Amino acid sequence: MNLHNYLQRISFLQPTAVSAETLIALHRAHVLRVPFENLDVIAKQPIIPDQECFYKKIVENRRGGICYELNGLFKALLDSFGFESYFISCNVFVPAIGSYGADFGHIAIIAAVKGEQYLVDVGFGDAFIEPLKLSWDVPQYQYGVYYRLSRLEKGEVLLEKSEDGIQYRQMFKFSLRPHALHEFAEMCRFHQESPLAPFNKQLLCTRPTPDGRITLTSKSLIVSGSSGREESVVKSCAEFDALLAQYFDMRLQPLSV
Structure with missing residues (x-):
């Protein structure tokens, strides 16, 4: 992995000492610039848990990815800086069934800095922009949203x-x-093959902005922010490709929308 190229990919130009400030800045830069996207899933291009593949796709080809790719590669970045970190398995809450999905349904990271632990996640799709301290039952406010971590039974959070x-x-x-x-x-x-999986139904590319979010699907473009929310219909494959380039700086071979 070429660290310089990775940092250029996320426009990170700040000091690189191992600190809470660096962790926060890296996380924020990554989330704001590298989108959650499932284009390879829809195109049936296999995704395997391999950090070299993740690097080539996200850094060299300037793409995004699903959680395994985004957090899988971000941990390699943390390792390069010298952060202590490890992967964790997450069970995503599914409102439609009122329960949680399977183990390993989402991947995230725990990072430690000077005795403090942080929940790190650059791959959920619609989550926090900066890492969360592992502090229990205390709201953590960022970018217009409150987050809260609570202890459950059997050591879960x-x-x-x-x-x-x-x-x-x-x-x-x-x-x-x-x-x-x-x-x-x-x-x-x-997540790539099952008819029960949520991300293999239609094209999706999304990233937050400091005051909102941009989401592009096969059917629509939604741009939200402090000035409001605008939604427009995507009428063709060519328009989808143009919007992908405009809002995500991604340029691909024509896709079937």
């Missing part, structure tokens, strides 16, 4: 979010047990 700091909704739960990247292979395959 619940992550919730709220727009008003009063009504919270569940995002995912996790344990603090370390895992290796290869342990996520089966669920990575599930």
Whole structure:
């Protein structure tokens, strides 16, 4: 992995000492510039848990990816800086069934800096822009959203979010047990191939902005921010490709939208 090229990819030009400030800045830069996208899933291009493949796609080809790719590569970046970190398995809350998905359904990272632990996640799709301290039952506010971590039974932790700091909704739960990247292979395959998986139905590319979010699908473009929310219909493959280049700086071979 070429660290200089990776940092250029996320426009990171700040000092590189191992510190909480560096961790926060790296996380923010990555989330704001590297989108969550499932274009390879829809195109049936296999995704395997391999950091070299992730690097080629995200850095060299200036793409985004799904959680296994985004967090899988971000840990390699943390390793290059000298951060202590490890992968964790997360169970995503599924509102349609009122319960949690399977183990290894989402990958995230725990990083430690000077005795403090942080939940790191640059690959959830619609989550926090900066890492969260592992502090229990204390709301952590950033970019217009409150996040809260609570202890559950059997050593698990619940992550919730709220727009008003009063009504919270569940995002995912996790344990603090370390895992290796290869342990996520089966669920990575599930998200690509299973009819029950959420991300193999239509094209999706999304990233946050400091005051909102940009989301492009096969059907629509949604741009939200402090000035409001605008939604427009995507009428053709050519328009999808043009919007992908305009809002995500991604240029691909023509896709079937």
